[in-house]
Amino acid sequence: DIVMTQSPDSLALSLGERATINCKSGQSVLYNSNNKNYLAWYQQKPRQPPQLLIYWASTRASGVPDRFSGSGSGTDFTLTISSLQPEDVAVYYCHQYYDAPYTFGQGTKLELK
Amino acid sequence: QVQLVQSGAEVKKPGASVKVSCKASGNSFNVYYIHWLRQAPGQGPEWMGWINPSTGGTKYAGRFQGRVTLTRDTSVSTVYMELSSLKSDDTAVYYCASVPPLRPADYHMDVWGKGTTVTVSS
Numbered sequence: 001d002i003v004m005t006q007s008p009d010s011l012a013l014s015l016g017e018r019a020t021i022n023c024k025s026g027q028s029v030l031y032n033s034n035n036k037n038y039l040a041w042y043q044q045k046p047r048q049p050p051q052l053l054i055y056w057a058s059t060r061a062s063g064v065p066d067r068f069s070g071s072g073s074g075t076d077f078t079l080t081i082s083s084l085q086p087e088d089v090a091v092y093y094c095h096q097y098y099d100a101p102y103t104f105g106q107g108t109k110l111e112l113k
Numbered sequence: 114q115v116q117l118v119q120s121g122a123e124v125k126k127p128g129a130s131v132k133v134s135c136k137a138s139g140n141s142f143n144v145y146y147i148h149w150l151r152q153a154p155g156q157g158p159e160w161m162g163w164i165n166p167s168t169g170g171t172k173y174a175g176r177f178q179g180r181v182t183l184t185r186d187t188s189v190s191t192v193y194m195e196l197s198s199l200k201s202d203d204t205a206v207y208y209c210a211s212v213p214p215l216r217p218a219d220y221h222m223d224v225w226g227k228g229t230t231v232t233v234s235s
Contacts, residue, residue: 040221049208049228050158055221093157097219101174102160
């Protein structure tokens with residue numbers, strides 16, 4: 001199984017600050033034949049299902065504000081929120097869909113300071 | 114875009130089975146691979162398996178092999194997840210989620226059901 005490890009486990013920032021969440025996979029999730037990283041980011045708020053933010057490591061899903069961006073390749077990935085808004089308080093998960101069993105990181109809880 | 118509507122909460126005793134449904138509406142049922150995941154309290158999502166609604170083909174996570182069965186009924190655009198030999202640590206919210214239409218199973222899951230809470234307690 002591909003282990004996904006996120007850091008930090010939690011993060012407390014002020015409104016307008018930049019948030020950076022890291023994700024490391026136990027093996028590369030870059031598929032060489034199409035040069036795509038099979039890596040997604042999800043946001044989850046209490047009592048709601050996860051919501052897709054980013055796929056292919058850096059493509060924003062429909063309707064996602066452009067303050068959210070994803071970067072990285074191979075085994076190291078980053079989710080960045082450029083200017084924290086109140087509605088961004090949530091838990092964020094990275095997820096690999098390169099190989100079954102598809103796995104998720106343990107989550108990063110983002111709070112307001 | 115497809116919408117996924119799941120069945121209601123369940124309470125089961127240890128050793129019993131549970132069957133959760135996920136009805137797809139809004140677009141052609143057969144073109145979306147459907148994944149099933151669960152999320153225990155305070156934990157991240159855990160993938161259980163997928164079903165191809167067109168063929169009925171399935172793939173399961175090894176840790177659930179032999180205990181989980183995914184099926185579909187194309188006449189009502191519904192897929193089902195049955196989990197047997199329930200234990201207390203099967204208590205979780207169970208989700209169905211789909212990938213974009215006409216895409217393979219190993220694709221990002223972009224539409225999720227609202228979840229079904231399954232509680233296992235004696």
